[in-house]
Amino acid sequence: MKRIAFISEHASPLAALGGADAGGQNVYVGEVARQLSLKGYQIDIFTRREETALPRIVAFNDTIRIIHVDAGPAEDIPKETLLQYMPAFRDDMLYFIQTEQLSYELIHANFFMSALVAMELKSLLGIPFVVTFHALGHIRRIHQGDNDRFPKERIAIEERAVREASMIIAECPQDRDDLITYYHAPVDKISIIPCGVNTAEFYPIAKATARSLLGLPQHDCLLLQLGRMVPRKGVDNVIAALAKMHCERRKVRLLIVGGDADTTTELQRLQQLAAELDVKDRVLFAGQKSREELKYYYAAADLFITTPWYEPFGITPLEAMACGTPVIGSNVGGIKFSVAEGKTGALVPPQDADALAAKISSLLRSPATLEEMSANAIRRINKLFTWELVAQDIHTLYEKVTGNNTLYPDSFFSGQSIRL
Structure with a gap:
């Protein structure tokens, strides 16, 4: 069974949605992991502990674990202020990996702070990583201006992650274009794979x-x-x-x-x-x-x-x-x-x-x-836009990164115009 690590420092699949920092990324991480587990992956999702009472490990299903990482106070903290705790996040994640004697084929980082941790683990352990940014600092600055409360280091971290990631997942054509325009990301390093929806959870009702x-x-x-x-x-x-x-x-x-x-x-x-x-x-x-x-x-x-x-x-x-x-x-x-x-x-x-x-x-x-x-x-x-289709494209991407698929087809979305 292929073992991979997800990092999602502020967005746990266990979080209640609708709050200031709980939304699409929480859903994305949980649903992608769930679908990949059906394809034979064993997945650990590393996310920051926000409550003291949370156990270190929570079984999400038989092959997915949520690992609560100690990084900063065990309380809900705005994501804009979390960067200072990423060294502690890295150290505790590294401690868990070494204590459990784990070996991951790949890390999938979600958001720029997770990418920072992934870059440092790549340097220390040699584990390749892919990244889904979910949002880009340059674009946020354009639209938010002085209301953007993320630290100025964000953009530099994203630029470094673009250089060091094995592959970058863009969630739509605009995301791809922004990565190329503002981050000079190589076109062949980007795969457009959208978010999805769980059609067993959302379906027509009279x-x-x-x-x-x-x-x-x-x-x-x-x-x-x-x-x-x-x-x-x-x-x-x-x-x-x-x-x-x-x-x-x-x-x-x-x-x-x-x-x-x-x-x-x-x-x-x-x-x-x-x-x-x-x-x-x-x-x-x-x-x-x-x-x-x-x-x-x-x-x-x-x-x-x-x-x-x-x-x-x-x-x-x-x-x-x-x-x-x-x-x-x-x-x-x-x-x-x-x-x-x-x-x-x-x-x-x-x-x-x-x-x-x-x-x-x-x-x-x-x-x-x-x-x-x-x-x-x-x-x-x-x-x-089903999560099954999304996971199939991500699986193909992982195969390329880990060298298991020499004849790598582009994502369905990378080379085609999208019509109804």
């Missing part, structure tokens, strides 16, 4: 059934915004768009799912905005929900809306489409890759509430179009 289970009105138009409550996600843009819609025959409501104690300030800002724009009675803040509940929220909605300023990939549009819900998303990053304009939904400029309001109104007035988009969305997910 809208009336979903609304009944959630206690939502059957005859209103329902818009859904679901994800982390942080400013760059553009939830305020959706609230502003709702305020501009006054001519619909049916009442239009906005359901906002996500947020926890770590995002209280942002939630309060959004609630205040809804009150100021006089749409407080049409906006429902549902709070954080379990993974098991999310499919009902997706299925209950007429449209899923996600308009971040930028988005490295974005898993929530895939989850919505897997449930048969059309998506209106920002024409940025991974969203413009996953959402097929005019077929599974629509793309709009970010931070443009007028354009968003117009697109919502247009689609809500055409039930036939929404029905066709729903069917298209399900087909697109099953054709391109």
Whole structure:
């Protein structure tokens, strides 16, 4: 059995989603590991201990273990301040490897701090690594400016990781282009492998059934915004768009799912905005929900809306489409890759509430179009974006790096245009 190590310093598959630092990367790490384990891999996922009571080792399944690494205080710490603890992370991970007498064929680093640890373990132990950055410091700086609280060393670490990694996984064509433009990454070192969706977890449910289970009105138009409550996600843009819609025959409501104690300030800002724009009675803040509940929220909605300023990939549009819900998303990053304009939904400029309001109104007035988009969305997910397909491409990549596949075919996404 092939043994590999995942490093995901701040994003554990065990974490509850929807908080400030818990989102797509947590899902990615858990789902990719799960699918790779079905292909004969034995996987250890190294992630930072955030609670004293957590055991050192948690069995995720028969062939996947979560290893809690001691690095800094055993408490929830914003990821922007974790870089200082990476030497301790490296040392404790090295101690575990040596104590358990483990030998890994490969390390898969997730995020730039994990890549830093992977580079140092490569130097010490000779283990090759691949990296999925999930987000890039250069791009974050462009969009966040002075609000970017990551340390300035981030970009230098990413540049070094680009040079030292055996392969780099770009999650969409925009990610690949950014790696080439801003990091001078060699084209032949990049493989486009997207995120995916678990179709056993997210699948179509009759809208009336979903609304009944959630206690939502059957005859209103329902818009859904679901994800982390942080400013760059553009939830305020959706609230502003709702305020501009006054001519619909049916009442239009906005359901906002996500947020926890770590995002209280942002939630309060959004609630205040809804009150100021006089749409407080049409906006429902549902709070954080379990993974098991999310499919009902997706299925209950007429449209899923996600308009971040930028988005490295974005898993929530895939989850919505897997449930048969059309998506209106920002024409940025991974969203413009996953959402097929005019077929599974629509793309709009970010931070443009007028354009968003117009697109919502247009689609809500055409039930036939929404029905066709729903069917298209399900087909697109099953054709391109399941975790099984993602894991197959990653497996092929691993085979290339470890020398087990001399005739290496490019990722399905590397050399083809993507059509529905």
